[in-house]
Amino acid sequence: MWTLSTSSLDRLADPETAVTMRPVSTYHHGHLREALVAAAVELGREKGPDGIVIREVARRTGVSHNAAYRHFADRDELLREVATYGMDQLSATMLKRVRRVRVTDPVERARRRLREVGKAYVEYALAEPGLFAVAFYPVTLPDLSGPYQLLTDALDECLEAGFMSAEKRPGAELPCWAGVHGFSLLYGSGPMRDVPRRQRDADLAQLLDRIEDSLRA
Amino acid sequence: MWTLSTSSLDRLADPETAVTMRPVSTYHHGHLREALVAAAVELGREKGPDGIVIREVARRTGVSHNAAYRHFADRDELLREVATYGMDQLSATMLKRVRRVRVTDPVERARRRLREVGKAYVEYALAEPGLFAVAFYPVTLPDLSGPYQLLTDALDECLEAGFMSAEKRPGAELPCWAGVHGFSLLYGSGPMRDVPRRQRDADLAQLLDRIEDSLRA
DNA sequence: GGTCGATGTGGACATTGTCAACATCGAGTC
DNA sequence: GACTCGATGTTGACAATGTCCACATCGACC
Numbered sequence: 001m002w003t004l005s006t007s008s009l010d011r012l013a014d015p016e017t018a019v020t021m022r023p024v025s026t027y028h029h030g031h032l033r034e035a036l037v038a039a040a041v042e043l044g045r046e047k048g049p050d051g052i053v054i055r056e057v058a059r060r061t062g063v064s065h066n067a068a069y070r071h072f073a074d075r076d077e078l079l080r081e082v083a084t085y086g087m088d089q090l091s092a093t094m095l096k097r098v099r100r101v102r103v104t105d106p107v108e109r110a111r112r113r114l115r116e117v118g119k120a121y122v123e124y125a126l127a128e129p130g131l132f133a134v135a136f137y138p139v140t141l142p143d144l145s146g147p148y149q150l151l152t153d154a155l156d157e158c159l160e161a162g163f164m165s166a167e168k169r170p171g172a173e174l175p176c177w178a179g180v181h182g183f184s185l186l187y188g189s190g191p192m193r194d195v196p197r198r199q200r201d202a203d204l205a206q207l208l209d210r211i212e213d214s215l216r217a
Numbered sequence: 218m219w220t221l222s223t224s225s226l227d228r229l230a231d232p233e234t235a236v237t238m239r240p241v242s243t244y245h246h247g248h249l250r251e252a253l254v255a256a257a258v259e260l261g262r263e264k265g266p267d268g269i270v271i272r273e274v275a276r277r278t279g280v281s282h283n284a285a286y287r288h289f290a291d292r293d294e295l296l297r298e299v300a301t302y303g304m305d306q307l308s309a310t311m312l313k314r315v316r317r318v319r320v321t322d323p324v325e326r327a328r329r330r331l332r333e334v335g336k337a338y339v340e341y342a343l344a345e346p347g348l349f350a351v352a353f354y355p356v357t358l359p360d361l362s363g364p365y366q367l368l369t370d371a372l373d374e375c376l377e378a379g380f381m382s383a384e385k386r387p388g389a390e391l392p393c394w395a396g397v398h399g400f401s402l403l404y405g406s407g408p409m410r411d412v413p414r415r416q417r418d419a420d421l422a423q424l425l426d427r428i429e430d431s432l433r434a
Numbered sequence: 435g436g437t438c439g440a441t442g443t444g445g446a447c448a449t450t451g452t453c454a455a456c457a458t459c460g461a462g463t464c
Numbered sequence: 465g466a467c468t469c470g471a472t473g474t475t476g477a478c479a480a481t482g483t484c485c486a487c488a489t490c491g492a493c494c
Binding site: 245270271272273282283286291292 | 480481482483484489490491
Binding site for chain 2: 440441442443444
């Protein structure tokens with residue numbers, strides 16, 4: 001029953017339930033909550049927030065409509081779960097890219113790290129426009145501290161390396177965030193969504209150049 | 218019958234139909250299309266894209282459900298109409314603010330105009346978050362040439378005035394647009410929506426400062 | 435005065451979120 | 465080892481919605 005691409009569950013199943021895994025009788029599912037979230041994530045990935053439909057989630061999980069109400073108060077709570085999943089993936093994507101930077105020169109490393117933070121943000125938003133939209137769905141709003149902290153760290157490093165002027169540091173997060181966030185939406189689901197990849201990459205590079213220019217000491 | 222706040226119809230009713238206005242028998246409405254769009258705009262203003270519900274629009278217009286189908290192929294077409302209305306208002310807001318600039322020094326005037334373009338964009342997005350969301354709803358996407366042209370003009374002026382370095386001019390629209398667009402969403406319906414007005418204004422001022430810094434020769 | 439196409443109406447259907455009542459199962463208790 | 469009880473699923477129902485079809489009504493033109 002309930003076949004699942006385990007990969008998409010990696011971050012969902014907590015170790016405890018993972019141990020208790022049993023093949024399941026037809027009635028009590030055993031891991032319904034996780035299975036439902038996994039199905040909801042898949043729907044969100046395919047069709048965005050509006051595509052996350054309780055009854056379809058139940059159908060894909062091979063369970064009756066209404067079963068979800070034993071695990072989520074309402075649709076919004078399920079949405080919030082998917083949003084958190086997306087935000088976690090965004091954090092992970094950013095962290096991975098930042099860690100890949102192998103430069104010793106402090107200034108160059110700070111610049112590169114800030115750039116990778118921005119690139120990763122956009123990369124995830126464009127790779128998963130549906131989940132990104134869910135993560136920023138007005139009713140949803142999961143914890144943002146992961147991505148925000150990575151940006152803060154990158155900016156601090158720019159300051160320490162002397163790449164950024166000190167009087168620009170306070171509140172510098174916002175202009176940077178707004179830039180990549182706006183870019184993500186314009187190119188991910190907005191009016192620029194059909195711009196070919198080459199052009200889009202060039203535009204992103206230019207955006208990151210301008211952000212650097214704006215911070216430079 | 219069909220009471221309407223005429224003010225909200227100003228930009229909708231075309232002169233021709235306006236002349237033909239008649240008090241109407243109960244059946245054939247006479248200006249149903251305009252009345253429906255007006256009601257849809259009001260709903261969009263109150264609750265955003267998801268709030269624009271055909272049956273509610275019909276109810277508010279005092280007409281049967283289904284009546285709308287004589288004027289719009291489906292809900293999306295009605296949405297598109299509202300989106301166009303919002304985009305027109307955005308253009309108007311921007312134009313108004315740009316025109317208010319009364320500075321003679323060319324450099325200072327170019328800077329101020331670019332700034333007002335950005336301020337107006339954010340101002341409208343924050344004043345009408347629902348309509349702004351409709352205007353950028355993925356399925357919608359009305360004509361953007363109005364706002365875009367105003368930005369282009371402002372940047373051209375910055376170049377001519379010598380405030381912006383020439384090699385940064387090509388493609389300069391994008392970074393600017395992304396910045397104000399991202400800001401609008403983060404503060405209008407996103408994670409920053411509860412930031413108090415004072416703080417928000419300061420953040421916007423800083424964003425515009427950084428944009429100027431990024432373009433400076 | 436009569437006809438006909440445009441415009442509204444009423445009814446129907448499938449889909450959805452959600453509630454209430456009922457069914458089933460496994461973990462403790464005697 | 466049988467029993468009970470709370471957690472977990474299921475069935476059925478309801479109202480709201482987008483959309484389709486058949487029918488009603490009206491005004492412009494012959």
